Amino acid sequence: MTDITFGEAKIKAVGDLMRDDERVIIIGGAGFGGLLHAKHVKPLHDEFEPRILRTPIAELGFCGMGIGAAMAGLYPIVTIGTGSFAFEAWPQIVNEAPNISYMSGGQVKVPIIFHALVGIRISGAAQHSARPQAMLMQAAGLQVIAPARASDVKGLLSAAKDSERPTFWIDHPLLFEEKQPSNGGTSLPLGKAAVVRKGKDVTLVGYSIDLVRCLEAATQLANASIDAEVIDLRTLTPLDADTICESVAKTGRLVIADECYPAASVASEVASIFTDRGFGLLKKPARRLNFPAVPVPLSPPLEQHLLPRVDKIVAAAKELVN
Amino acid sequence: MTDITFGEAKIKAVGDLMRDDERVIIIGGAGFGGLLHAKHVKPLHDEFEPRILRTPIAELGFCGMGIGAAMAGLYPIVTIGTGSFAFEAWPQIVNEAPNISYMSGGQVKVPIIFHALVGIRISGAAQHSARPQAMLMQAAGLQVIAPARASDVKGLLSAAKDSERPTFWIDHPLLFEEKQPSNGGTSLPLGKAAVVRKGKDVTLVGYSIDLVRCLEAATQLANASIDAEVIDLRTLTPLDADTICESVAKTGRLVIADECYPAASVASEVASIFTDRGFGLLKKPARRLNFPAVPVPLSPPLEQHLLPRVDKIVAAAKELVN
Amino acid sequence: MIPVLSRDDCLQAFRKMLLIRRFEEACIAAAHKGQVPGHFHVYIGQEATGVGVMAVLDKGDFVHSTHRNHGHLLARGADPKKAFAEILGKATGYAGGKAGTLHGCAPDLNFPLSSGIVAGILPISTGTAYAFKHRQQPNVSAVFFGEGAMEEGAAYEALNLAALWKLPVLFICENNTAEVERTPGQAGYHAPNLSIFELTDLAKSMNIATTIVDGSDLGAVWNAAKTARARAVSGGGATFMEVRTETWPGGQWPTLVTGRTDIRHAWTREVPEKYAHLAAWFERNDPVLSVAREMLAVGIVSERDLSTIDAAVQDEIDQAVKFANESPFPDSQTALTHVWPQ
Amino acid sequence: MIPVLSRDDCLQAFRKMLLIRRFEEACIAAAHKGQVPGHFHVYIGQEATGVGVMAVLDKGDFVHSTHRNHGHLLARGADPKKAFAEILGKATGYAGGKAGTLHGCAPDLNFPLSSGIVAGILPISTGTAYAFKHRQQPNVSAVFFGEGAMEEGAAYEALNLAALWKLPVLFICENNTAEVERTPGQAGYHAPNLSIFELTDLAKSMNIATTIVDGSDLGAVWNAAKTARARAVSGGGATFMEVRTETWPGGQWPTLVTGRTDIRHAWTREVPEKYAHLAAWFERNDPVLSVAREMLAVGIVSERDLSTIDAAVQDEIDQAVKFANESPFPDSQTALTHVWPQ
């Protein structure tokens, strides 16, 4: 178990998938990192060049192409690049891929991963900062995974592949350089959240980059003698309500960090669990930290003002506990 | 105050908008009803023929065209047709229109209405039954209205127009022939839900076709001596949490009917209110009636099995009250 | 033109065309009894296209279609029983009733789910073709779509993808508005709203091989498809076929404006007074009658043979309808299967 | 070629081109100091296009752009102070810091928000043009985009819409990969992945007027734009202009690979050893140097005039940079304005 960056673990996981099964191909040259990480991705691209299809700027076309390739027995990983570009391919991602297995009575499978670097990448401004994940949770038949830790990425990718279901991989541009222990490998159950840090005073729920923020908040809270339990959702569809309920049954307090806009968000869904399955478990109102309902501005102080920052998580947790 | 169909009221409201302001144009010949209602829409089309732009099957192109026309001083009502086709235009609807006013520091306005017949139209199957409304609630800067009653449609349209904000009008194919009293006319406040039926035992929340279902359920519940309060959300963005909270403060019980898929849905958002602003108001767990997380099948018994039917609303309310 | 086809090929093709015609007539009849859920799109008037193309395809090829897929399914060899049952939403249908008319499928025939979204299927078809190319497998993907699909950017992107990698795709654009005067700016389903005057011009500009074929001419379709398939499997890339048919005059769903086809019409040429206004269509554009006449002319069949074939076909369809009607609707619990593990 | 332009026109255009060049150099310098939020796209090497087109536009015309909008903004007459401040995210910028580099705008100049989505702006531009047509207003919409945009279906749909209604649009496709050998199947930002060999072929197939212009030739751009605008306002519909420029050799953001332009280079032709590999670009493709040389050749300016102009321009940019640097960031509360009533 050594420390590596999330980006390294990710590149390795994709490489392993490709080494293990020659049906795995990559469609879309966008890659698995932003411009700044191109050098880390290059070895992967070099090793598998003949299995990488560098496409035109035609997201709708090449996502559909991926679906066809999947139907015909390949396993495409479609790299869309920035998450906002997934909107260009929306008809294929939400209205073709997720329907096919069901509508065909289970006969036609679409084993595919769509990958995008979604979220607030810092000064990407409104059109390059989309968080489509809550929208994707509204596409029944689509699996949504969001590995945030080096130790999980291989396991979640393998599980997604084994499931043969169309899967959207919510990746985040700011995760790449996160240094984390890597002990991952085996296939992980989909729809199982992870308790990343045990605690008893308050439950912090995050995923993707917001998991990193929650962990940092937990460290700061510990200094203030607040013992936070931190949960990584890991998969958004299916969502693991049980693990969250178990934690809140213990802590009675819930903070959710989620870069999505507030309404009908991942955080809404998590909070709403406590109006049915988890009814009565909350001792205090839940605190949802979303990006407020305005487009993402470029200017750094504005963007920072709106982000679900670590200090906001800390403050919310303190309010709940005190 | 006479009884007319929702469809008639809708056609009249659009006509009034066009008569009152010659900047109003219609883009997209799809119209305001399905094939079966073409004859009702025809007079509108005839009256305003020169102001109707019948477009190619190019939703992405003509929704963008509407945005440009709006920027340049027209007021386009863009008729997309079936709600699922909004996905074709997703980049323009969620990543251009809603950002423009904000990003330009309020200088460039995009006064436009996108109209679509969304929802389960009965045997439309998976690709013609989309309910994009929860996804649209994730597009900050976009207003989402969902008039369900003849008396509201004119008021909400006028308010949307006066706001000069890009607006998505969630219409439903099954609303057309609903007969309702029409006393509407003046501009209504956006973001204000309506208490459509007063009651004290349980709160039923709906919008669009689900409001109709809730009202029918309330009638049936009354026969069982359960006095249901029925709330019509009317606008999904902004959403009126206060009115819902007031009602639940009284009833302590909440049933939400929503054709969306369960996760990150309109119902999730409404329920989640009771984990913060409305914390402690629920005496019983909230009951959310969504369309389960599978694509919409064609076969009538399957589709019926999955719909948030009136009898399911009734049963849920009874369980909560008894 | 028939001469290029063998007698057997010809007879088999004709039988399939007639099967499609009778199938669609049965659909409309069922719709009038309120038995068909949702609205549907029939293939009457376009039978020669599906049948002609499918005749040259290999078992391993993929076939992709749209909302107007009934004819393609049957031409590919689908069981009319299961196809009809699916349209009625029955448990015995190809997809257990989930797919219905818009999403015709017969996975065992390499006919995966049709897309009900105009142009949605074109990108998908480049993907199945890419898989063939990637595996160096000598197969092709045939994708059927209407001229309306060409108004969508998705079609443009798909053509470009196919052209860039010389993918083995047969793009079969069924232009069923060929007779409409092309007046730009006039929209509506059956008036093209594409400023590209010749539909083949786009493919041409991308260096994709193109051909324009008369859709009432079975032999012409057959030949064009054969050439296109041979080109594709030998690495020559895609072909864009525009197949022109006159719009079936009964486009108004779900009315059978032309009436039930009377096969004797092929030789008697008697147009009932009620359908006098459609005389030209019966005479020139009805592909089923055209092929019947061609076969009569070259002596492949007699009038009597035609009547015998027709009776057999009608019987097959009657049985399909009976099967579908008697089949149960799916159990409501199956509504939840096939997405997540149960 | 200069002769078609008056001395004043020419001088003013040159000054604007140089302003753009110095502005972009300043952007890169600021980026090296870590002052520019986000990543940005400079207009170096394409100056003649924006300036040439904008010169023929009317105040009432609309101008639409993309991620690569700095040059278009300045060519349209935007204040370099407010433009630079916006790029730095300052309160004094055109949009109070909200828009930044990707969403350049100057609404008072009929230059609404640029789109950062490749091809996203093309449909929008047909809408502003439609409004002109609808009101019978003699104006046009000019939309700038890269050749990459032609890979998106959105571009195709927009061209079709413009063609169907003969909308007054100037589609200006800035092909900054014109020198790249076109090898289908090789992607990446600067290698076209469009199987349409001549970009103008698509517009041609739609019966849209087309023209191909050399982007280092200010006069040629100017003329072509003038013809196009006249056609549009007289009801002749859209024009598709492909303007070809050699890729600015310093495409690797945010490196100024060519070094800071030395205006004396126009006459000394001394390429510093460090930039020897770019000699051909300096000699043939740099539009700023090209125009300078043309003006020298026909005697519009002296070498000394050029240096004087350059000094003035540099001073204007220095002041813009100073202004932007000294401007405050917006108050964090403004993050919540301009969507809902506060």
Ligand SMILES: Cc1ncc(C[n+]2csc(CCOP(=O)(O)OP(=O)(O)O)c2C)c(N)n1
């Ligand atoms: C994206 C999208 N927009 C609109 C529709 C509605 N629609 C269904 S069929 C049709 C016409 C299609 O014409 P064409 O492609 O020529 O096929 P045809 O019906 O003539 O076979 C339209 C517009 C749709 N299914 N998908």
Ligand SMILES: Cc1ncc(C[n+]2csc(CCOP(=O)(O)OP(=O)(O)O)c2C)c(N)n1
């Ligand atoms: C829909 C979409 N896909 C991908 C991108 C990422 N992207 C930004 S610039 C660019 C290249 C654009 O090339 P071109 O249109 O020729 O413009 P240029 O940068 O050469 O001026 C790409 C792919 C984007 N902005 N939008």
Ligand SMILES: [Mg+2]
């Ligand atoms: Mg057609």
Ligand SMILES: [Mg+2]
């Ligand atoms: Mg370019």
